[in-house]
Amino acid sequence: MSDTPASPNNAAGPAGANPQNPPSLTVLAQYVKDLSFENPRAPEVYQANEAPKIDVNVDVQGRQLHTDQYEIELSVAARANQGDSAEVMFVTEATYAGIFEIKNVPKEQLEMLMLVECPRLLFPFMRQIVADATRNGNFPPLMLEPIDFMGIYIANAQRKAAAAANPQTEPAS
Template sequence: MSDTSAPQAAVALPIQIHAQYVKDLSFENPRAPASLQPQNEPPRIEVNVDVQAAKVADNDLYEVTLRVTASGTSAGEQLFLAELSYGGLFTLQGVPQDSLHPVLLIECPRLLFPFARAIVADVTRDGGFPPLLIQPVDFAAMFRQSASAGAAAASTTPTVAPATDGSILPPES
């Protein structure tokens, strides 16, 4: 009979988070105070999320950045515009080269997203609007869509190389 009350040894995960931070945050309320008055129609809200990753150092240290843009319009006029770049520094240990892109562009943003979501909710609330609660994002679907768009140019075993825009791209064929 085994003793189930004995503590289990901690298992080190391959992802370590060193820091999370706001890289850039902007909120515009161009029509205030008129934009804060009751509207005849509900506002149209549009949210866009982008993920970028870049190797920062030779020791498997990567920066992953979530870029969130949220805008509200009513009767064709801008109510608000919120733009957030939220970053995280991650060390990936023991991640096979062929799994590097999925970990950086799916798992790392999944860890950052709740914090970025809270910042957008706070800034829209502080701007005088109801807090904008962004729905969960399927980063795996975003990755698959991006991968299928670039499948013709991607090699079978991509290596990580920083692009000029900071995103991680497969090497040129």
């Protein structure tokens, strides 16, 4: 830590932030909110010789609990089918959540922080939960690939902007 006084050129710090109240993100709690593993065709499913086709869907939701406190939910649903058939090998669904205290962040940056940085902190735990659930179902652990939450956030923002710029008119009845 430095005791050097701030120069006049950077007295306010980055982007005019108040050095007395710097932005902060604190994890107050983390927990499994929902966990389900289904193995509907056991034990016959273990006779399959072909690799499963696995579809994974990820969702992030956030809501304010109290002043400066937010619950962020990271949900994953994975479904494995036998090859190209519709026969389900396993289905797992999990929601891992955290309560975050977010202080001194401009409102225009709050959504990005909630939908990018918070799930990035939760993801390694969710990855382990999904891997353990599939391994405990006697399948190889499903190791989720890293997720680019910022890329998803930007793509969603661009879709919203495009939709706002080109509103579809409803047909006359």
